[in-house]
Amino acid sequence: MNVIEFFKAQRPQPPCARPTVTLSYAQSLDGSIAVRSDAPLTLSCPESKYFTHALRSLHDAILVGIGTVLADDPKLTARRVGGPHPRPVVLDTHLRFPDSARLLEHPRGVIIATGPHPPQTRVRALEERGATVLPLPLKGERVDLHALLDALAAMNLCSLMVEGGMRVLTAFLRARLVDWAAITLTPHFIGGIHALSEPTTSFTTPPHHADAFPYVQDWQGEPVGRDLVIWGKMAWPG
Ligand SMILES: NC(=O)c1ccc[n+]([C@@H]2O[C@H](COP(=O)([O-])OP(=O)(O)OC[C@H]3O[C@@H](n4cnc5c(N)ncnc54)[C@H](OP(=O)(O)O)[C@@H]3O)[C@@H](O)[C@H]2O)c1
Numbered sequence: 001m002n003v004i005e006f007f008k009a010q011r012p013q014p015p016c017a018r019p020t021v022t023l024s025y026a027q028s029l030d031g032s033i034a035v036r037s038d039a040p041l042t043l044s045c046p047e048s049k050y051f052t053h054a055l056r057s058l059h060d061a062i063l064v065g066i067g068t069v070l071a072d073d074p075k076l077t078a079r080r081v082g083g084p085h086p087r088p089v090v091l092d093t094h095l096r097f098p099d100s101a102r103l104l105e106h107p108r109g110v111i112i113a114t115g116p117h118p119p120q121t122r123v124r125a126l127e128e129r130g131a132t133v134l135p136l137p138l139k140g141e142r143v144d145l146h147a148l149l150d151a152l153a154a155m156n157l158c159s160l161m162v163e164g165g166m167r168v169l170t171a172f173l174r175a176r177l178v179d180w181a182a183i184t185l186t187p188h189f190i191g192g193i194h195a196l197s198e199p200t201t202s203f204t205t206p207p208h209h210a211d212a213f214p215y216v217q218d219w220q221g222e223p224v225g226r227d228l229v230i231w232g233k234m235a236w237p238g
Pocket of ligand 1: 036094141
């Protein structure tokens with residue numbers, strides 16, 4: 001079974017208690033996802049970009065953090081495969097979402113998941129442009145991911161592809177909210193910013209073995225153009 005058939009077979013149907021979450025991003029051999037956090041970097045080859053769009057089309061929603069919106073201004077569509085397009089979701093505690101963002105042109109309307117008391121003038125301005133502003137409780141200083149997943153399930157969005165960036169990938173892994181991973185490895189050495197900003201497991205004494213950290217169980221791999229896609233189910237130690 002190839003990676004697309006695999007994800008097609010896993011796709012949940014509504015209703016759901018919470019969306020299944022697929023972590024999916026591209027990284028170089030040294031684990032870089034960008035050169036700097038304020039500038040886009042195309043890592044994937046054309047074939048693996050096509051794969052990413054095919055995978056997007058198998059999810060109900062796709063999520064990035066506001067850092068990625070500000071750095072890359074992504075469209076988050078599945079245009080290379082002709083759709084269907086997942087509903088875009090942005091984590092943005094302080095409603096920093098810019099008026100110039102291309103996501104405001106998205107055919108399905110972007111959901112901006114924000115803090116509990118967003119400024120109403122800003123909410124109105126974004127909603128007039130077709131966005132849905134979703135006020136949510138905070139956990140610590142940022143949008144509570146459990147509350148977000150509950151809200152998406154209530155909207156019958158039962159599969160969520162999380163594409164980045166660094167802080168968002170780390171937050172989903174630390175919260176153990178990832179079901180599947182599909183990571184594109186490109187054969188480059190970049191030395192840029194890495195996929196994760198901190199360890200995925202809290203500890204007082206550093207563990208001696210990698211198995212103390214979450215991993216992709218019984219992973220499969222598939223060459224896609226000049227890249228390699230690794231995918232499988234997430235496993236959580238302890
Ligand atoms: N290679 C790839 O596949 C790929 C994919 C995507 C992005 N990227 C790269 O990733 C970089 C951006 O990464 P980044 O870490 O700066 O930004 P990010 O992960 O896209 O966004 C992080 C921001 O999201 C907001 N946020 C709200 N709730 C959150 C929560 N519960 N957990 C985590 N974040 C939450 C926070 O800002 P507030 O506190 O203001 O809400 C946080 O600073 C860019 O360089 C981009 O090119 C690469």
